[in-house]
Amino acid sequence: MFYLIIFFILIALAVINIQFKDKLSNQVLTGFSALILICIAGLRYETGGDWDNYALLFSAFPTLSQVWHQPALLFEPNVEEGFVLLCAIVKQFSTNVQWLFFVVTFINILLIASALPKYTDFPVVGLLCYYCMLYFSLEMIYIRQATAVALCFYALQYVQPKKIVKYMLFIALACSFHRVAIVMVPCWFILNRKFPTWLYLTVILVGVVLMATGVSWIRGIFTTIASWLGENYADKAEEYTETGVFAVHRQFGIGYFLNLCIFAFVMFFRKTIDARPHGTVHLNMFTLSLVLYYYCYELVEVSNRFRLFFLISVIVVIPLLLESLPNFMSRLLGFGIALLYCFSFAQSYFLEKPQAIAYNPYQNYIEYKIHPRPSTGKQRLEKSHELFRQSRR
Numbered sequence: 177m178f179y180l181i182i183f184f185i186l187i188a189l190a191v192i193n194i195q196f197k198d199k200l201s202n203q204v205l206t207g208f209s210a211l212i213l214i215c216i217a218g219l220r221y222e223t224g225g226d227w228d229n230y231a232l233l234f235s236a237f238p239t240l241s242q243v244w245h246q247p248a249l250l251f252e253p254n255v256e257e258g259f260v261l262l263c264a265i266v267k268q269f270s271t272n273v274q275w276l277f278f279v280v281t282f283i284n285i286l287l288i289a290s291a292l293p294k295y296t297d298f299p300v301v302g303l304l305c306y307y308c309m310l311y312f313s314l315e316m317i318y319i320r321q322a323t324a325v326a327l328c329f330y331a332l333q334y335v336q337p338k339k340i341v342k343y344m345l346f347i348a349l350a351c352s353f354h355r356v357a358i359v360m361v362p363c364w365f366i367l368n369r370k371f372p373t374w375l376y377l378t379v380i381l382v383g384v385v386l387m388a389t390g391v392s393w394i395r396g397i398f399t400t401i402a403s404w405l406g407e408n409y410a411d412k413a414e415e416y417t418e419t420g421v422f423a424v425h426r427q428f429g430i431g432y433f434l435n436l437c438i439f440a441f442v443m444f445f446r447k448t449i450d451a452r453p454h455g456t457v458h459l460n461m462f463t464l465s466l467v468l469y470y471y472c473y474e475l476v477e478v479s480n481r482f483r484l485f486f487l488i489s490v491i492v493v494i495p496l497l498l499e500s501l502p503n504f505m506s507r508l509l510g511f512g513i514a515l516l517y518c519f520s521f522a523q524s525y526f527l528e529k530p531q532a533i534a535y536n537p538y539q540n541y542i543e544y545k546i547h548p549r550p551s552t553g554k555q556r557l558e559k560s561h562e563l564f565r566q567s568r569r
Contacts, residue, residue: 178537178538179522179526179535179538180527182212182216183307183308183519183526186304189208189209189300189304190511191508191511192300193299193300194298194498194504194507194508194511197298202293202297202300205299205300206300206303210285210286210289213281213306214281214282214285214286217315219277219540219542220316220539221274221540221541221544221551221553222554223316223534223535223538223539224535225317225534226317226318226319227553227557228557230273230276230319231273233253234267234273234276235273236253237253237264238267239264239267239268240264243261243264256320256351256353256355257352258349258351258353259352259354262276262280262323266279280319283326284314284319284322284325285326288303288488290330291330292492295332295333295454296495297499301494301495301511304518305491305495305518308521308522309487309490309518310484310487310491312525314484316535320353321354321484323350323353323354324353324357325350325357325485327350327357328347328360328488329488331347332458332461333454335367335368335454336368336453340364343364347361356481357485359482359485360485363461363464367456367460367461368457369456369460370456373443373446377443380466380470383466383467383469383470383471384432386470387428387432388428392474393474394472394474395474430520431520435466437517438490438494439463441497442462442497445496445497445500448500449497452496461488461489462487464486465490468483494514494518497510498514530563531564533559534556534557534560537552539552539553
């Protein structure tokens with residue numbers, strides 16, 4: 177119930193944000209919403225996924241003083257240098273991995289919350305969408321990629337004014353946390369282009385048909401390119417497409433139709449979205465996320481990792497859709513529909529379903545320090561892994 181309560185709190189803040197759009201209200205509401213999100217993931221204790229692996233990595237990383245005397249230590253771990261440096265800075269002051277979780281979450285949410293008001297008049301709605309759609313994966317599992325995604329999201333403000341140096345600097349920094357961020361480099365050349373509506377419709381509808389028919393077309397291309405890049409990439413490609421637990425097709429479910437519905441709304445209000453300073457950029461980002469969803473159904477894990485960099489623009493697109501509506505009551509109705517879409521992403525966490533056992537019950541580090549007791553985090557994480565493996569058989 178904990179995450180569901182937070183969901184309703186954010187809904188209340190978002191409704192106030194829709195009602196009052198003045199600068200002071202936006203700043204206060206956005207700041208309070210961001211603080212909530214920082215505290216939940218930043219102070220989690222043995223809750224979520226991959227916390228055990230990050231604890232092991234953190235214990236093996238050097239401190240900042242060690243890196244200062246031996247710079248080569250920055251490049252020794254098989255992890256991106258930016259993340260190693262951040263860990264080294266944190267570890268200089270404390271060897272407790274909880275500080276790493278808090279610092280990373282603080283950076284990520286700060287970047288997103290500071291960029292949102294530049295893109296939309298309803299930043300709290302955007303944070304609510306982020307909480308439902310991306311927060312549990314990024315802030316509570318893929319924390320390296322979360323920072324890379326947040327940096328790329330922040331960089332998008334430089335596309336429309338054509339500040340390529342600032343954009344590329346942020347993308348380079350993002351690559352130092354997760355190499356996949358390199359995909360944002362060529363995006364510079366297309367994100368601010370206003371393509372004809374028929375092109376958007378054709379590209380997405382072809383993907384919709386491809387996924388519905390289940391035609392195998394991209395797996396062979398992916399493995400061939402991976403083999404050209406070397407043995408290590410070829411092995412990874414085989415794991416993700418043939419032998420690993422991730423080697424499954426994307427399931428044909430409610431997401432297939434919900435994404436199509438949101439795309440239809442986006443196309444209907446396209447002129448209004450394009451009229452906003454950064455609207456075209458986020459419309460194209462969202463469209464690219466759908467391209468990965470509908471075309472790369474054979475490569476679920478690979479496409480999902482790439483898709484995170486584009487899907488984050490949905491936290492701008494949905495508020496822009498609400499801005500397109502003429503008055504408060506119509507926006508409130510649109511907000512209700514958007515909530516159903518967002519809820520579908522996080523319903524397993526909110527309703528405490530078995531597949532979300534690693535997240536429920538939520539454990540808070542401060543509360544566990546005040547009232548020490550055995551943690552169930554390890555057992556729940558192992559059970560979560562087992563349920564995941566079973567679902568992939």
